[in-house]
Amino acid sequence: MTVPAALPLPAPVPAETPAIAPLRDFVVAFGTLLDQSPDEARIREEGSALLARLVARDDWLPEAFAAPHPTYYQQYLLHADSTERFSIVSFVWGPGQKTPIHDHTVWGLIGMLRGAEYNQPFALDAAGRPVPSGDPDRLEPGAVAAVSPTIGDLHRVSNAFDDRVSISIHVYGANIGGVHRHTYPEDGPRKPFVSGYSNTTLPNLWDRSKEGRRSA
C-alpha cells in the first residue's frame, strides 16, 4: 500500500510475518503463572511444562538471536518482565564452547532448543572448591532442566558438539543479566560475576496486528 504523504494514515504493516507468536504466548503464560505467587516448586513444575512446550518446536527464534560468536557463548535477552520477576535468554554455544562453573542465586529453567548440551552439576567441598556432583546430563532438543539454590545451584554447561552450534532457552527468576552472582575457578576462590547480555536490541514479540494474516 502506498499513499501520498499528505494523508494522515497509519503506516502499512511490514509484509513479512514473524513466526514469533510461540515466544509471546510463553511470556504471557509465564507472567500469568507468576501472578498467582506460586512457590518455587510450583514454578519449576508448571514453568518447566510451559518451557517444554516452547522448545518442542524450533521454528520461532529469529536468526539474530541464534547467531554464535567465534570466541564467546552468547546470551541474548529475549524478554524481561516489567518488575524483573523473570527473564528469558537464548544461550548460543559455538562449537566446543562452555560456561565457567557458576551459580545463579535464583531459580532457573533450561530448555534445549537445537543441538545438545552437557549440564554438569557441582557442589562445594569443605574448602569451598567446586567438585562434580554426579554425572553430567546430556540435554537433547525438547528436554528441560532446572537449577536453584534449593535443588542445586552450581553447574557448568557445555556444547555437546565440537562441530556445530547448540542453543538452549533459559528462564530465570530475576533479570539474570544484572544479578550479582559468582563463578568458581577450580583452583581458587569464587569470583563476583554479573553476566550482562550480548544484545542491545530485543525481538519485538508484541505485534499482533498481523495475526490471522498471510503475507503474499
Place this chain on the structure above:
Amino acid sequence: MTVPAALPLPAPVPAETPAIAPLRDFVVAFGTLLDQSPDEARIREEGSALLARLVARDDWLPEAFAAPHPTYYQQYLLHADSTERFSIVSFVWGPGQKTPIHDHTVWGLIGMLRGAEYNQPFALDAAGRPVPSGDPDRLEPGAVAAVSPTIGDLHRVSNAFDDRVSISIHVYGANIGGVHRHTYPEDGPRKPFVSGYSNTTLPNLWDRSKEGRRSA
C-alpha cells in the same frame, strides 16, 4: 579484553554504556504501580507523574527509536508488559505529520519529549461523526496529557512543526499495537484499526551489568 577461545569465560560487556536507565526505571515503577491494582483515575494521576519525570529529560532515547519516516509517523514499541497490562511507545512525527482521528479503548498517557504537538480532542455528534471538542492543546517538552473512554477517548495528534521532528512517549493500558480500535474519517463511518508497530526490535533496557561503570 581478549582471551583465547579455549578459556570458558563470559564475553566482555560492550564498551559503550547506553543511557537508557531512566526508561528502565520508568518501566519498573509503572509495573510496581499496576501491581497495586489501582483504579483508572489513580493510574492517570500517579502514572502521569512518573511519565512527567521520564520526559523531563531528553538524553535516553536511542536514535533507532527516534528516527522519522518521510511518509508515515512512526510508532516504536519500547516495552510491553509480560501480561500486556501496559505498553510504552515512542511516537515520532516527521515535519507536518499527523494521525487520523482515532480512539484507544484503553487509558493512554502522552508525554512530550522533543519538539511540540497539537492534541485535538473530538466527540461524536448525533450522526456518529467526529466534531472537535474544545481547542487543541499544544504540548511542549515535559508536558503530559491523557485519553481514555472515561475522560474522552477520541483525538487527533499533529506535529506542531512543519520543519522539524517531534517525539512523544505514550503509555497505554494494553499492548496497544494489537488493540482492535477505530479511526474516524470526517466523511463516513468509523473504520476498524489495529495499529501494529513500526519496529521489529526493541531496545534492551535490562543490562544492569555496567551500572556504576564508566567506559574508557
